[in-house]
Amino acid sequence: MSESETLYHRVGGEAGVHDLIGTFYQRVFADPELRPFFEGIELEKLERMQREFFAAALDGPSLYTGRPIAEAHYGLGIQPKHLRRYLDHLLATLESTGLSEDDVYGIMDRISRIADEITGTTSVDG
Numbered sequence: 001m002s003e004s005e006t007l008y009h010r011v012g013g014e015a016g017v018h019d020l021i022g023t024f025y026q027r028v029f030a031d032p033e034l035r036p037f038f039e040g041i042e043l044e045k046l047e048r049m050q051r052e053f054f055a056a057a058l059d060g061p062s063l064y065t066g067r068p069i070a071e072a073h074y075g076l077g078i079q080p081k082h083l084r085r086y087l088d089h090l091l092a093t094l095e096s097t098g099l100s101e102d103d104v105y106g107i108m109d110r111i112s113r114i115a116d117e118i119t120g121t122t123s124v125d126g
Ligand code: HEM
Pocket: 034, 037, 038, 041, 042, 045, 046, 049, 050, 053, 065, 066, 067, 068, 069, 072, 073, 076, 078, 082, 083, 086, 111, 112, 114, 115, 118
């Protein structure tokens, strides 16, 4: 796959991922059911980790330097209903970007694939 064909480039590269995560987290933090999970969290670092994670997940050049996803969410009490809302906000964000439907669902597919790790249905050790 040439670089111009990656989802990362179609999202708009580094600047595109930056805008995407910014918009996505504005929606997440404005949701009264999700906001409490992020109280007391260092948001600047969280968004940086998210940008890295998304860039890597979309075949971008960035290397993810955060904790393993299962470990970062372990014990937070995130239930499937929270995950669903979170992913709904992601879908709404992606749909507002002007990406093609194929790309929107391609991204959703990649991010949803690790969903089991968020709600603790897999162990920290994998
Ligand atoms: C597929 C969905 C998700 C992905 C890809 C994801 C990704 C991430 C990443 C990359 C980090 C940074 C880890 C680090 O700092 O080392 C993180 C942290 C965090 N996520 Fe998620 N997340 C998802 C779902 C959720 C949901 C549904 C919630 C809550 C409703 C949530 C709440 C948090 C919180 C509170 C942190 C900060 C934990 C801390 O710093 O102690 N995440 N997430």
